[in-house]
Amino acid sequence: MTTGAWIAIVAVVAALGFGLYRAVVDGRFSGTRRVRGAAADAPPSVADLDETAGLDLTLGERATLLQFSSAFCAPCRATRRTLADIAGVVPGVVHVEVDAEHHLELVRKLGILRTPTTLILDGAGVERTRAAGAPRKEQVLSALEAMA
Secondary structure (H helix, E strand, O other): OOHHHHHHHHHHHHHHHHHHHHHHHOOOEOOOOOOOOOOOOOOOEHHHHHHHHOOOOOOOOOEEEEEEEOOOOHHHHHHHHHHHHHHHHOOOEEEEEEEHHHOHHHHHHHOOOOOOEEEEEEOOOEEEEEEEOOOOHHHHHHHHHHHO
16 A cells, blocks of 8 residues: 555544544533632632623522533534523523633633533532533433532
8 A cells, every 4th residue: 555545544544533532521510620710629600600701690599500602613602502491400400601712811711622512600600511512402401410
């Protein structure tokens, strides 16, 4: 085989591997990130969010689904529908959407690298988990159950 054919094969295998990796991790809830400027052992809270961006968040009694999205993001629209459905069905859960483009300082502070990113805040407004990418309904529900 020629060198060009080997390069093409390697490129296809690498693309397939990356695609499989993204399919596995996309939308999965995993841990939290430390907010810049917050105490080292403290998880992010609404107080940190309000100070930075001037957001007026209305928290749910049980949880708040905080979605960071952008205007031209197709997965963001699907995530918006999923999270709104869950907030409408699960008592005490509220869905809040934040436009990442208009709150860049907050995005940087929270370490949001892509849209959609969903943070799940508990009733006190403390971040408990996050998902980068479009989570499925089952993933959100299981993350909410794990918080209870």
